Amino acid sequence: LIMKLGFKKIEAIVSTLILTILIIFVYLVALSEPSITGILKGYLPTATLFEPHAPGHTSQLTLALGIVGATVMPHNLYLHSSISQTRKVDHTDGKDVTKAVRFMTWDSNIQLSLAFVVNSLLLILGAALFYGHASDISAFSQMYDALQDSKIAGAIASSTLSTLFALALLASGQNSTITGTLTGQIVMEGFLHMRLPQWVIRLFTRLFALLPVIIVAILYGDQEKILDQLLVYSQVFLSLTLPFSIFPLIYYTSKKSLMGKHVNAKWNTLLGYAIAIILTILNLKLIFDTF
Numbered sequence: 551l552i553m554k555l556g557f558k559k560i561e562a563i564v565s566t567l568i569l570t571i572l573i574i575f576v577y578l579v580a581l582s583e584p585s586i587t588g589i590l591k592g593y594l595p596t597a598t599l600f601e602p603h604a605p606g607h608t609s610q611l612t613l614a615l616g617i618v619g620a621t622v623m624p625h626n627l628y629l630h631s632s633i634s635q636t637r638k639v640d641h642t643d644g645k646d647v648t649k650a651v652r653f654m655t656w657d658s659n660i661q662l663s664l665a666f667v668v669n670s671l672l673l674i675l676g677a678a679l680f681y682g683h684a685s686d687i688s689a690f691s692q693m694y695d696a697l698q699d700s701k702i703a704g705a706i707a708s709s710t711l712s713t714l715f716a717l718a719l720l721a722s723g724q725n726s727t728i729t730g731t732l733t734g735q736i737v738m739e740g741f742l743h744m745r746l747p748q749w750v751i752r753l754f755t756r757l758f759a760l761l762p763v764i765i766v767a768i769l770y771g772d773q774e775k776i777l778d779q780l781l782v783y784s785q786v787f788l789s790l791t792l793p794f795s796i797f798p799l800i801y802y803t804s805k806k807s808l809m810g811k812h813v814n815a816k817w818n819t820l821l822g823y824a825i826a827i828i829l830t831i832l833n834l835k836l837i838f839d840t841f
């Protein structure tokens with residue numbers, strides 16, 4: 551159904567969802583009055599990232615890699631590449647191609663930057679509201695109830711505060727669903743060359759994505775902490791698969807025979823490989839620590 555709308559309208563819907571999330575989190579963070587100094591310090595990596603975690607608790611490295619996976623998401627690398635081909639570009643006109651590449655670069659950078667800001671706001675909100683009594687919040691769903699008793703609940707009605715938080719999560723879920731479904735279709739048609747009816751593609755991609763979650767929900771539906779861990783590790787899995795998308799992307803976009811004058815700059819290629827190698831090392835450490 552969403553494909554019938556065209557990419558322009560789909561982008562408008564996704565942009566609206568992201569804007570909704572951003573506005574709500576900015577508003578909630580502003581009410582919580584966080585420490586600006588503490589925020590800036592939080593962006594600097596520390597040695598505690600590699601410290602062993604207590605039994606029953608999630609390590610900082612796991613959470614950090616989960617944030618990386620949730621922000622970048624490997625399948626979005628394929629999605630952005632496909633969307634760039636939907637633009638009406640005269641490929642015989644070098645200036646038109648250059649203009650399209652410039653706009654797509656801005657588009658990707660803006661969207662990833664917004665994703666980074668949204669994830670930062672969510673962390674800042676959690677730290678500002680729940681620091682000091684995080685042990686009382688062992689499940690993700692308890693955050694909804696905790697918001698009603700938070701220190702900023704007096705600023706607005708407690709029910710409104712919790713509803714805004716729930717609305718932001720709903721918008722985030724819808725955004726991920728749309729992009730995930732589109733990417734599944736793009737990968738199947740572009741890499742696997744499977745030209746199947748749209749309903750078959752949607753059925754199989756959604757079934758394979760939801761089946762593990764449904765099984766865990768049936769087996770452990772009464773244990774909220776396990777479901778929350780599943781949510782975290784699903785994002786960590788995205789981080790583990792990122793290098794498999796990043797390395798080929800950097801390799802092909804740095805080949806002048808393929809990219810022509812739009813080939814990556816040397817500094818861009820080196821920086822990309824450095825980031826991918828660091829991420830791979832962190833992923834390997836996490837796997838080693840887990841097993």
